Structures are given as structure tokens and as C-alpha cells.
């Protein structure tokens with residue numbers, strides 16, 4: 001069961017005879033960013049072809065050798081984790097359209113805060129939408145652009161949207177990548193021997209034995225043509241960067257490099273800092289696998305309390321258990337984690353978690369740990385309390401469901417059944433030396449939203465990715 005919904009992964013490659021297979025592998029590495037649908041669009045230089053569906057990459061495509069019908073030397077792909085109500089085939093990405101300049105497909109990670117307003121404007125002018133996603137709004141803007149070339153139309157369309165986006169477009173002639181002016185969502189790029197690839201995280205490049213490359217700059221658009229020539233430009237007015245700090249806390253894999261910084265290094269430092277700020281008298285440190293493993297190691301190193309594997313995660317839970325209903329959520333925690341009784345029995349346990357959202361997962365886990373015989377549970381959270389919703393591509397719940405927005409730390413500890421609870425402070429997190437020297441978004445902790453919430457309806461009506 002995932003604490004957050006609506007985050008996505010994107011991958012694209014050009015100059016590669018088996019582009020669909022490479023994209024399949026790239027998406028496989030990015031599966032943690034979205035498990036509800038997967039899709040690939042491929043270009044053979046004249047036409048685009050697509051295959052997409054609901055489910056994991058392996059369920060949608062089978063094995064890589066089943067991708068023979070997707071022939072071409074450039075491709076883009078997408079994995080999506082949407083709110084359950086919007087999990088329909090129509091909303092699977094990449095989206096592909098035919099417009100006045102031919103075919104174009106798009107894969108998007110982020111959330112456009114003015115999407116609902118733009119959509120109703122276009123609908124009143126007669127536009128017809130097939131999906132409820134904000135990504136389709138971008139494709140409509142592109143189709144309506146008066147500019148004469150595809151790259152110009154892309155820049156023109158993206159200059160009209162506000163919010164967070166990392167996006168890939170594929171046409172028969174071009175592979176185009178763009179990172180929004182604030183650089184909220186990550187997007188990395190690599191090139192070797194005429195092949196150029198883009199991905200949400202570098203773990204996708206590792207699997208393909210590609211160099212780790214570099215992060216696209218906030219506001220950077222990169223265009224790759226069929227000859228492999230690369231053009232980079234910055235069409236948007238310069239604004240302050242607001243990279244999502246939660247990518248370091250939870251979303252990205254620890255073996256990835258995002259914002260030109262290793263995730264593992266930052267997550268470990270968060271654990272160190274947490275141990276200094278929120279010490280606990282205990283016998284063992286355990287993590288909530290897998291996302292808290294690295295922070296728990298950091299906590300253990302700094303505190304000198306031995307790290308143990310106290311919870312074992314079942315990795316083979318299907319989509320059945322990714323459900324919004326509370327009863328199924330609780331069952332999801334039980335089936336996902338099993339306690340190691342020999343490790344926990346009669347012990348004072350520090351449980352390191354990466355974050356607390358509703359508090360329901362922590363409550364279920366603490367009950368499991370206590371039933372296994374733990375004497376005391378001291379929950380330490382390697383991020384500050386989440387008090388505010390995210391409007392930039394992560395579907396955090398509303399205020400009334402964010403436990404830290406309506407409960408004190410002591411009340412939360414009582415609710416989740418912990419003997420003590422301590423969070424990493426916002427100041428402490430931002431003071432970690434190893435963080436890249438860029439501007440961060442920390443709005444879900446601080447309430448300081450870097451992009452004005454001009455269109456509340458977009459969060460309510462539109463599905464982001």
C-alpha cells in the first residue's frame with residue numbers, strides 16, 4: 001500500500017534500433033513511480049505506434065520479446081499511479097493525437113494548476129476531450145498553437161501552463177524533453193554513441209548500462225532529431241527553482257541520482273540528523289521497508305543503536321490492495337509487512353519511517369510490532385510533519401485527512417500507538433550540507449507554496465500525473 005498516489009515515471013530514447021525494448025526496461029526500473037498503468041509509443045521515422053494498458057509493465061507488455069510489433073528507433077513511455085476513480089484505459093499514457101502537423105505523443109509527470117480553467121475555455125470553444133487528465137490539455141494547446149514548427153509549438157503550449165511538469169513528446173521527427181520553469185519534478189538526460197535518453201530517475205539508465213548523464217535545468221527544453229543532433233533552449237521566463245524535496249524523502253529510488261545528487265546520500269543524512277534531533281533510548285533500530293531502509297541505517301550509525309530487520313515486506317502484492325477504502329488499507333498493511341518475532345520480542349524498538357500522511361499505516365504497523373512482543377515503540381520520522389496538501393503532482397489527501405494538520409505530536413503518538421514520536425525538523429532537513437544548492441519546494445511541510453494556487457478546481461476535477 002502506497003502512502004501517496006498520483007506520481008508517475010517517464011522514459012524516452014532515440015537513435016536506438018530496439019527503442020521499445022529499451023523503453024520497456026527503463027519503465028521497469030521506474031515501476032516504483034507508478035503501478036496502475038503503463039504505455040509505450042514508438043516512432044519508425046514515419047509513423048507512431050502505441051501499446052498501453054492497465055497494470056504493471058510486465059502485465060501490460062509481457063516479456064520484452066513480445067514488443068516486436070513496436071518497431072522503431074525512438075520511443076517514449078510512461079508508468080502511472082492514479083487515484084482509483086480515474087484508473088481507466090482512456091487515462092493511460094502516453095497520449096497520442098493526430099493534429100495539423102501530423103502525429104504527436106506525450107508522457108507527463110507533474111500537475112498543472114491551471115488545467116481545469118484552460119480546459120473549460122477550450123471546451124467552450126468546441127474542443128472535445130477524451131480523458132480527464134491535465135496532460136491532454138497540453139496536447140490541445142499544442143494543436144492550437146499558431147507557431148510553424150513542432151519545437152516552437154511545444155514551447156508555445158508549455159508557456160501557457162502553470163504548475164509542475166517534466167514531459168516528453170515524440171513525433172516521427174523529434175524526441176522532445178521539457179522540465180518546467182520551477183523544476184519541481186526531476187528529469188535526467190544522457191547520451192552515448194548517438195543514443196539520447198531521458199528518464200525521471202537515473203536508475204532507468206543504470207539498467208540499460210547508460211551513463212548517468214545530467215539533470216535537465218529548470219525551464220530547459222531539449223530537442224533531439226532523427227540524425228541525433230541535440231538542441232537545448234530556455235523558452236520560459238526565469239523563476240526561482242522549487243525542486244520537490246519529497247523526491248529525496250520518498251518518491252525516488254535510493255540508487256538514483258536526481259537534481260544531480262545521489263538520493264541515498266541525502267536519505268542517509270536525514271537519518272543521521274533525525275538521530276541527533278530526536279534521540280531515543282532503545283535496543284534496536286528497524287526500518288519500514290523499503291523506502292525507510294536508508295534513513296534507518298543513518299539513524300543507527302549516528303545513534304550507535306544496532307540496525308535490525310524487524311519487518312519483512314511482501315513484494316508480491318498486486319493492485320488489489322492499492323485501494324482507498326480504510327478496511328482494505330488496514331488489511332493491505334497486514335499483508336504487506338510481517339514482523340520478525342525473534343528480532344522484536346522484548347525489545348525497545350526505534351521504528352524509522354520516511355513520513356506520516358494519514359497515520360493509518362503507522363497505526364497498523366505499530367500494532368503488528370507490538371503483537372510481535374516489542375516492549376516499547378519509538379517512532380522516528382525522517383521528514384517534518386506533513387500539514388498541507390500537495391498541488392504539484394502528488395495526490396496527498398486534504399487537510400482533514402493529514403494527521404499532522406489537526407493533531408499535536410503527542411496526540412498523533414497516542415493515535416498511532418507509539419510510546420514516543422519524533423520528526424525531523426524542517427530547518428534541520430534543509431540544513432543538510434549535501435543537499436544541492438537549488439531552491440526547494442517544501443510546501444507540504446511549511447505551507448509556503450512556490451507556485452500560486454490560481455486554479456483550485458484543477459486539483460479537484462483533473463487528474464494529474
Ligand code: SF4
Pocket residue numbers: 184243244245246247389390391392393394441442443444445
Ligand atoms: S508540496 Fe511537498 S510533495 Fe508537493 S512538490 Fe512540494 S515538496 Fe513535493
